[in-house]
Amino acid sequence: MPFYYYLTLFACGVTSIMLAVVLSGISIRQDEMFKKYSTARWCLCVAFVVFGLANLLQVGMESDGKEEALTGAMMVCIGSICAMMFTMVALVFIRPSVVTLRNVMIQLAFILLVSAFLLVARFMFPLHLFYIIYYVYICVYVMLLAAYTYVYVKNYQVFRKQMMDFYEEDELLYRLRWIQWTFWSALMVGVMALLLVIDSHYVNLLLTCLFTAYFLFITISFINYQQYSQLISRAVNTPESVEPTQIPATKADFEVLTAKIDEWVRQKKFAETDKSVEEIAKQLDTDSSTLREYFTNHMGEDFRSWRIRTRIEEAKRLLDENPSIKIIDVIRLTGFNDRPYFYRVFTKVTGMTVVEYRQKKQGNPS
Numbered sequence: 001m002p003f004y005y006y007l008t009l010f011a012c013g014v015t016s017i018m019l020a021v022v023l024s025g026i027s028i029r030q031d032e033m034f035k036k037y038s039t040a041r042w043c044l045c046v047a048f049v050v051f052g053l054a055n056l057l058q059v060g061m062e063s064d065g066k067e068e069a070l071t072g073a074m075m076v077c078i079g080s081i082c083a084m085m086f087t088m089v090a091l092v093f094i095r096p097s098v099v100t101l102r103n104v105m106i107q108l109a110f111i112l113l114v115s116a117f118l119l120v121a122r123f124m125f126p127l128h129l130f131y132i133i134y135y136v137y138i139c140v141y142v143m144l145l146a147a148y149t150y151v152y153v154k155n156y157q158v159f160r161k162q163m164m165d166f167y168e169e170d171e172l173l174y175r176l177r178w179i180q181w182t183f184w185s186a187l188m189v190g191v192m193a194l195l196l197v198i199d200s201h202y203v204n205l206l207l208t209c210l211f212t213a214y215f216l217f218i219t220i221s222f223i224n225y226q227q228y229s230q231l232i233s234r235a236v237n238t239p240e241s242v243e244p245t246q247i248p249a250t251k252a253d254f255e256v257l258t259a260k261i262d263e264w265v266r267q268k269k270f271a272e273t274d275k276s277v278e279e280i281a282k283q284l285d286t287d288s289s290t291l292r293e294y295f296t297n298h299m300g301e302d303f304r305s306w307r308i309r310t311r312i313e314e315a316k317r318l319l320d321e322n323p324s325i326k327i328i329d330v331i332r333l334t335g336f337n338d339r340p341y342f343y344r345v346f347t348k349v350t351g352m353t354v355v356e357y358r359q360k361k362q363g364n365p366s
Contacts, residue, residue, distance in 0.1 A: 008205055009208060010055070016052035016055065019219050023045050028226075037092060037229065040222070044218065044219070047082050051211060076137060079190055083190050084104075086183065086186040090179065095155045141193075159236060162236050165235075172231060174341045178224065179221070181221075185214060186218070189210050195207065257290070270314070309349055314334045
């Protein structure tokens with residue numbers, strides 16, 4: 001094999017191990033909320049080290065033309081371990097309560113046991129029999145990917161509902177879209193690992209590079225998670241409360257609430273970010289149920305849609321009164337946190353882009 005082949009394997013192996021070292025050195029707060037996050041860190045470290053050592057082992061193998069089968073078996077075994085580890089990490093990001101160390105260890109033990117049998121079969125059985133076992137393992141691997149996909153999708157739906165119910169805002173989910181990318185990109189790499197049945201050193205090299213690039217991405221995502229952990233924890237760890245039976249709000253109650261909302265808007269409270277619907281309701285001297293009822297029955301739209309529209313109206317006002325204002329300032333003053341999200345909802349609400357809106361106001365449409 002060409003020298004660059006072994007050099008690439010060696011570089012990917014060392015990079016993977018170095019990423020494990022970086023993760024192990026991350027400072028994590030020692031409190032209950034971060035206990036599962038710390039567990040996820042060690043899951044990633046194990047996956048990175050196993051992958052790195054496997055690559056270094058491949059560098060030391062003799063290329064006698066008979067090791068393609070062993071290389072493919074090793075990579076699929078590693079893919080199985082990584083699929084489990086990355087799914088657990090993605091679940092820790094969105095629903096840490098469903099991940100337990102016992103569950104992780106049971107899954108890991110099962111995968112290691114089956115993987116060990118596959119690798120031993122390479123040396124204990126004739127090659128044609130090994131390939132039968134190998135293809136059966138491939139089928140099990142596909143089922144494993146399908147099972148983890150089902151588990152993730154099911155739990156993400158619960159997570160999404162918790163976030164939407166707690167914040168009545170979808171921008172935070174938009175800012176957290178990288179969490180979904182963490183899982184779906186892992187699934188994509190895992191599916192591409194099936195190309196190893198081709199028994200090609202060059203396919204193995206391509207997948208090794210893809211895995212290593214993904215490891216870098218998930219390391220960045222893991223570090224990035226800490227800045228959002230408090231916001232996520234508030235939503236997913238808040239128990240569902242049963243609202244007491246209340247007397248339906250009267251027209252007079254809605255009139256009082258209307259006056260308070262008008263004052264709330266006048267003070268630009270709608271521009272405050274990452275506030276739960278319960279916190280907003282307290283600012284208005286009411287509760288979240290009454291607030292939702294007010295917007296649904298009295299305003300004819302939900303609170304989330306109304307707040308977005310109010311923020312966009314404020315953005316239009318800022319653009320009208322100060323045509324030279326920077327977009328980043330408009331975003332900050334209207335309570336948005338993400339530029340692409342602001343552009344998207346501005347276009348949705350106004351029917352035109354920010355650039356088109358400015359050109360229209362300047363009387364110079366393109």
